[in-house]
Amino acid sequence: MKKKSKFKQTEIGEIPEDWEVKNINNICSKITSGGTPSRNKKEYWKEGKIPWLKTQELNDGRIYNSEEKITKLGLDNSSAKILPINTVLMAMYGATVGKLGILKIEATTNQAFCAMIVEQNEADYEFLFYFLLNIRNKIIGLATGAAQQNLNQDTIKNINLPCPFLEEQSAIAKILSDLDSKIELNQQMNKTLEAIGQAIFKRWFIDFEFPNKKGKPYKSSGGEMVDSELGKIPKGWIVGEFKDILKEIESGSRPKGGIDSNETEIPSIGAENINGIANHDYSKEKYISREFFDKMKQGIVKNNDVLMYKDGAKIGRISFFDYDYPHKKCAINEHVFILRSNEKLNQEYFYLWLDRPNITQSIINLNSNAAQPGINQTQVKKLPILIPNKDVLNKFQLVIKKVFHKIFENAKQNQNLSQIRDSLLPRLMSGKIRVPVEVRT
Numbered sequence: 001m002k003k004k005s006k007f008k009q010t011e012i013g014e015i016p017e018d019w020e021v022k023n024i025n026n027i028c029s030k031i032t033s034g035g036t037p038s039r040n041k042k043e044y045w046k047e048g049k050i051p052w053l054k055t056q057e058l059n060d061g062r063i064y065n066s067e068e069k070i071t072k073l074g075l076d077n078s079s080a081k082i083l084p085i086n087t088v089l090m091a092m093y094g095a096t097v098g099k100l101g102i103l104k105i106e107a108t109t110n111q112a113f114c115a116m117i118v119e120q121n122e123a124d125y126e127f128l129f130y131f132l133l134n135i136r137n138k139i140i141g142l143a144t145g146a147a148q149q150n151l152n153q154d155t156i157k158n159i160n161l162p163c164p165f166l167e168e169q170s171a172i173a174k175i176l177s178d179l180d181s182k183i184e185l186n187q188q189m190n191k192t193l194e195a196i197g198q199a200i201f202k203r204w205f206i207d208f209e210f211p212n213k214k215g216k217p218y219k220s221s222g223g224e225m226v227d228s229e230l231g232k233i234p235k236g237w238i239v240g241e242f243k244d245i246l247k248e249i250e251s252g253s254r255p256k257g258g259i260d261s262n263e264t265e266i267p268s269i270g271a272e273n274i275n276g277i278a279n280h281d282y283s284k285e286k287y288i289s290r291e292f293f294d295k296m297k298q299g300i301v302k303n304n305d306v307l308m309y310k311d312g313a314k315i316g317r318i319s320f321f322d323y324d325y326p327h328k329k330c331a332i333n334e335h336v337f338i339l340r341s342n343e344k345l346n347q348e349y350f351y352l353w354l355d356r357p358n359i360t361q362s363i364i365n366l367n368s369n370a371a372q373p374g375i376n377q378t379q380v381k382k383l384p385i386l387i388p389n390k391d392v393l394n395k396f397q398l399v400i401k402k403v404f405h406k407i408f409e410n411a412k413q414n415q416n417l418s419q420i421r422d423s424l425l426p427r428l429m430s431g432k433i434r435v436p437v438e439v440r441t
Helices: 072-076 125-134 136-141 153-157 166-205 290-295 347-354 357-365 377-381 390-430
Strands: 007-010 013-016 020-023 028-032 050-053 061-063 068-070 088-091 100-103 113-118 160-163 238-241 246-251 266-269 305-309 318-321 336-341 384-387
Touching (some): 050 072, 061 166, 100 125, 125 390, 305 347, 318 347
Antiparallel strands (some): 020 160, 088 100, 246 336
């Protein structure tokens, strides 16, 4: 690290005396937005190959794909425009206002984006991205509107930022980017591991090719199959209902009149964080007081718990908590079920049984006609489930626990890396920590 810097007072506060203050407009070759081709014109969307982004897809990181694609015709007949790789994106409207991303593909966007194309000789695009991430709350404070918060391009263009020499910008960005790259690598590894877990489950409990006593695939080696309401299943297995395998099913609560947002209190898990295995979003964390938590008689999360979202827009979505991740101590709110199996099943099998599109759809169908979608304990207990024999389940658990353990290990490492990044971010951006330019090489 460099010797201690001298600071000067500027319109944005104290910055190192060898830094400058510029506004975003000064460092960008272009600041623009996008557009939405008419949904009434199928030819603008059907078999489209041009990535088209919505602000809901911003992840405060790198963007490699889009949920939707448009055609060349759609591009030519709308205000959408192709943006280059390394464009910095910010959401300007509504619930996603202030969310950020960096394009790693050429793509188009809708009109709710501010797209900043950085002039390479003026600034480092990653430095701009991390600067905006660091002052996000201040930016959101600039948003206007009663019904929903909105930013506009002029507001964003005129935001001032501290600018070291370009080489130092790049050195600062590299430190933060390297941390994000490791986080991203772990996330990709976890996606692969989860796919492996699902493939093993399918091989054993859908295709019935689990190892027989001789270590050969059961079904294709002539293993005896019998009829059931779920179709042919191995002899000795049974089809039951959730009530047969559930030891506990319970929900939690949050205090009326709101929740405590103090991070020294107890995390309260709601729909915002029922999202698969080890995918906890700490930025969406909500809390309850310790006093309220201590009085809760149910809804306290333990290791090895399966959680299910029981009402609202994402009914049937599930999570699996283990190895003190995401917290050693937390609870659920009234919109979530904790599901704990008895000795007939293990929780890993239970989670993977639930983590299939057809099962999710069957849960949604339980209350598809209601104005407010939701399911109750009675309905859940009637859901069918395949109950394999204990020997196969035990062997499966030995295999799958290793996969799950690695997933949680990666997630906990990412939690630590994120904390390091978030701690460094304001200090690097303010010049309180100086970085030698050699870091970039």
